[in-house]
Each structure stands twice: as C-alpha cells, then as structure tokens.
Amino acid sequence: MKNWALSFLFFACFAFLICSCEDKRQVQKLITPSAQNDELESPLIQKNIKILALENEEIELFIKRYGWNMTQTGTGLRYTIIHKGKDKIPQKGEEVTLKYVTQLLSGDTIYTDKTDSLKRFVVEKTDEIVGLHEAVQLMPKGSKAHLVIPAHLAYGVAGDGNKIFGQHPIVMTIELLVDNE
Secondary structure (H helix, E strand, O other), rough: HHEEEEHHHHHHHHHHHHHHHHHHHHHHHOOOOOHHHHHHHHHHHHHHHHHHHHHHHHHHHHHHHHOOOEEEEOOOOOEEEEOOOOOOOOOOOOOEEEEEEEEOOOOEEEEEEEHOOEEEEEEEOOOOOHHHHHHOOOOOOOOEEEEEOOOOHOOOOOOOOOOOOOOOOOOEEEEOOOOOO
16 A cells, blocks of 8 residues: 555656646747747737737728828837927936827827826836837927827726726827926
C-alpha cells in the first residue's frame, strides 16, 4: 500500500513538473519576438483587432462625411489644424489652456468650455486623456484644430463614467490659447 502511495506521489510531482515546464515554454513563447504569429492567433487579440478595425472604419466614415483632410499620427490620433497660431508649441511640463467642444461620432455634443469651463492641464503631467496631450504638442499656441481621438487615446474601455461610454472614439475641436488670453 505504501508503494502505491509513493508511486502516486512521484507521478503527481512528475506531472506537475511537466505541466509547469509546459507553462513556462508557453509564457516564453509569448514574450519572445519570434512568437508574434502565435500571439496573433490568440482569440482575445483577434477580437481586439476586429474591434479596432471597426472603430477605424467608423472614424474614416466620419472624416469622409465632414470632408476633413486629416493627418494620422502613429498612435492613431487624427488631426487637422484649422488655424495655425504663431506662438510656440507647448512642451512637456508646460501648462496649457483650451477652449473645446467634445462630441461623439454621432455628432452629439458631450462637453464644451461654454458649459464646463476652459480646460487647463500640464502637458504629459496631468490626468487628462492621452490624445489631448499628444495633440497640443503638435500645434503652436493660438492654433485651432479638429481632432478625432480613438477610444484607446480617449477614455478607453471604461469611458468617463459620465457621458462617454467605453470603447467610443471622440471628436474634439480645440483652440490652444496663448498664455495672456
């Protein structure tokens, strides 16, 4: 009877080691660059790729509907400068003030400086959406621009907890004010 228990214990430990090694190989596969193709086969990643593709289509249709000629950054932010200011471009750590209108792709206005006050924040230091930090560093103060900010640069999966649901891109028209305005 003792031999059976020892055999079972040995087999259980051996199976655990094999499974552990297999898991380590799987983890190692995921973190190595050569595993990119395997990584793309993950159902979750495939679903996210589809979501991003649909969001991109929605954004492109919106831009086409309004006839905007927009530049797209590497992160996916789209912008067009309507009026180019003559002041300097804000840098990291500098405070900026914006007049703004925030809308959904449906055209519904969600927020505006007229009802919610001007937006003030420190570039790359303040808790503000990433797309806005990126945008203000692309335009001199005194500029006005249209932005289309994909969900991952806006309020992400969670939304803003108020008027913008998760996974929704937003449209902003912003005016970057000169310091003495």
